[in-house]
Amino acid sequence: MKLEPVIGLEIHVQLKTKSKMFCGCSNRGEYEPPNTTVCPICLGQPGALPAVNKQAVEFGLLVGHALACRPASISRFDRKNYFYPDLPKGYQISQKDLPVAENGTLSFEVPEEGGRRSVTIRINRAHLEEDAAKLLHSPDGMSSFVDFNRGGTPLIEIVTEPDLRTPAEAKAFLQELRLIMRYLGVSDADMEKGHLRCDANISMREVDEDGTLGPLNPKTEVKNINSFRAVEHALEYEIKRQTKLWIDGKPIKEQSTRGWDDAKKISVAQRTKEEAHDYRYFPEPDLPPLDLTLLGQEVRGRVPELPANRRRRFAEEYGFTEAEARVFCDDQELADYAERVMSELQEWAASLETKIDWEANRRDFARLVAGWLLTKLTGLMTEKKIALAELKITPENFAELLAMLHGKKVTGTNALVILGEMIDTGADPSIIADEKSLLLSDDTEELASIAGNIVVANPAAVEDYRKGKTNSVQFLVGQMMKATRGKADPQTARELIETELKKLG
Numbered sequence: 001m002k003l004e005p006v007i008g009l010e011i012h013v014q015l016k017t018k019s020k021m022f023c024g025c026s027n028r029g030e031y032e033p034p035n036t037t038v039c040p041i042c043l044g045q046p047g048a049l050p051a052v053n054k055q056a057v058e059f060g061l062l063v064g065h066a067l068a069c070r071p072a073s074i075s076r077f078d079r080k081n082y083f084y085p086d087l088p089k090g091y092q093i094s095q096k097d098l099p100v101a102e103n104g105t106l107s108f109e110v111p112e113e114g115g116r117r118s119v120t121i122r123i124n125r126a127h128l129e130e131d132a133a134k135l136l137h138s139p140d141g142m143s144s145f146v147d148f149n150r151g152g153t154p155l156i157e158i159v160t161e162p163d164l165r166t167p168a169e170a171k172a173f174l175q176e177l178r179l180i181m182r183y184l185g186v187s188d189a190d191m192e193k194g195h196l197r198c199d200a201n202i203s204m205r206e207v208d209e210d211g212t213l214g215p216l217n218p219k220t221e222v223k224n225i226n227s228f229r230a231v232e233h234a235l236e237y238e239i240k241r242q243t244k245l246w247i248d249g250k251p252i253k254e255q256s257t258r259g260w261d262d263a264k265k266i267s268v269a270q271r272t273k274e275e276a277h278d279y280r281y282f283p284e285p286d287l288p289p290l291d292l293t294l295l296g297q298e299v300r301g302r303v304p305e306l307p308a309n310r311r312r313r314f315a316e317e318y319g320f321t322e323a324e325a326r327v328f329c330d331d332q333e334l335a336d337y338a339e340r341v342m343s344e345l346q347e348w349a350a351s352l353e354t355k356i357d358w359e360a361n362r363r364d365f366a367r368l369v370a371g372w373l374l375t376k377l378t379g380l381m382t383e384k385k386i387a388l389a390e391l392k393i394t395p396e397n398f399a400e401l402l403a404m405l406h407g408k409k410v411t412g413t414n415a416l417v418i419l420g421e422m423i424d425t426g427a428d429p430s431i432i433a434d435e436k437s438l439l440l441s442d443d444t445e446e447l448a449s450i451a452g453n454i455v456v457a458n459p460a461a462v463e464d465y466r467k468g469k470t471n472s473v474q475f476l477v478g479q480m481m482k483a484t485r486g487k488a489d490p491q492t493a494r495e496l497i498e499t500e501l502k503k504l505g
């Protein structure tokens with residue numbers, strides 16, 4: 001007999017709508033002074049009436065489509081009653097029986113030794129609700145403060161089936177989900193800022209030698225997980241803790257909630273048993289049920305290309321490796337940039353007098369783009385602390401530089417000099433190359449005469465060459481490159497030097 005972890009996640013994502021879930025207050029309260037983006041509705045004043053934010057419902061439907069959920073025809077809001085200082089109404093408006101989306105799936109890849117493994121898990125549901133206010137506690141623990149700006153922020157809660165089996169799977173799932181939220185444009189999904197919050201449910205289940213699974217056991221819910229790393233750490237900790245209880249003959253018999261202490265790397269008991277009926281759910285009387293049949297169809301047409309598809313397309317259409325495609329597509333802006341550079345290069349290849357066969361050469365171009373974009377340009381941007389949105393280099397100019405490289409108009413060293421200038425001024429690479437005379441010379445006569453001069457000026461190296469020391473050729477090529485300040489192609493330089501040496505016999 002062995003034990004296997006059974007893991008499910010509940011993820012709250014803050015939706016970046018213009019206004020809050022049930023009132024007209026600005027939804028950018030996190031950037032405003034405390035308690036300034038509030039009104040009687042989100043403060044829970046008696047008699048204030050909520051109204052549903054249409055954009056939030058559309059965002060909910062988008063998420064549902066992206067997670068391959070069954071579209072809801074009728075959706076309804078319910079009151080979830082509980083008392084807490086961050087909840088002035090004494091209840092939260094949420095969705096219980098008729099969520100905005102149900103029964104979906106999500107496939108993602110989990111990195112593991114020697115490659116990546118594809119995993120598909122089921123999504124139980126996604127429902128809309130409002131966020132609570134934010135409590136802040138003074139360091140001495142003597143006072144607490146409430147900032148109601150966050151109260152009423154639209155949330156979508158995504159609940160998975162308990163289909164995850166390892167902490168690494170949980171982390172990879174969350175990372176893919178975050179990326180999808182960003183691609184959909186429904187949330188910045190920044191975990192550190194609390195835009196994406198995760199609770200993890202975990203229990204251990206017996207597996208017989210023949211693979212027969214034991215019954216599901218009561219789950220432990222781990223709350224307060226604030227980073228992708230913390231998800232992994234918290235689950236690893238719980239697996240160890242629960243396995244030990246099992247070995248000690250005291251398996252967990254009761255559902256409980258624990259909080260993750262990321263500083264101490266332990267989970268701490270919070271409360272046991274909390275059933276749905278404790279919340280006394282009932283339909284929200286101030287909000288009529290929504291018929292989402294038409295809106296759902298309309299929103300379906302607005303689902304953008306999702307990360308998994310885009311990665312596949314980057315590999316198939318452009319010839320990027322899977323690893324390159326993944327790095328590009330993890331950042332939508334970077335992927336857009338790379339795509340524009342590739343299409344510029346494709347146009348350039350077709351515009352030449354002697355056309356370049358794109359299909360046969362696209363892997364060469366992809367390699368060039370990946371190398372120069374992901375290493376050289378990104379390196380310079382990090383050094384100069386420039387974000388892609390602030391970059392002065394247009395994809396057209398970047399593609400032009402790569403075309404110069406591909407067409408052997410400029411050496412790699414000089415292309416880097418040009419790139420350095422482009423990042424500061426945003427100027428056209430051919431203009432910079434002209435001004436600084438960085439282009440390779442195709443004047444063979446001139447280059448041959450320089451090669452002749454180099455050979456004459458270095459008798460010792462020529463003597464070494466005669467004695468059979470072949471590395472003296474490399475020295476002379478180096479002298480030639482120096483004399484031409486990178487205007488000679490290294491290959492051409494070598495050929496010309498060798499010709500001159502042979503002339504001497």
Ligand SMILES: [Zn+2]
Pocket residue numbers: 020023024025037038039040041042043152
């Ligand atoms: Zn309000």
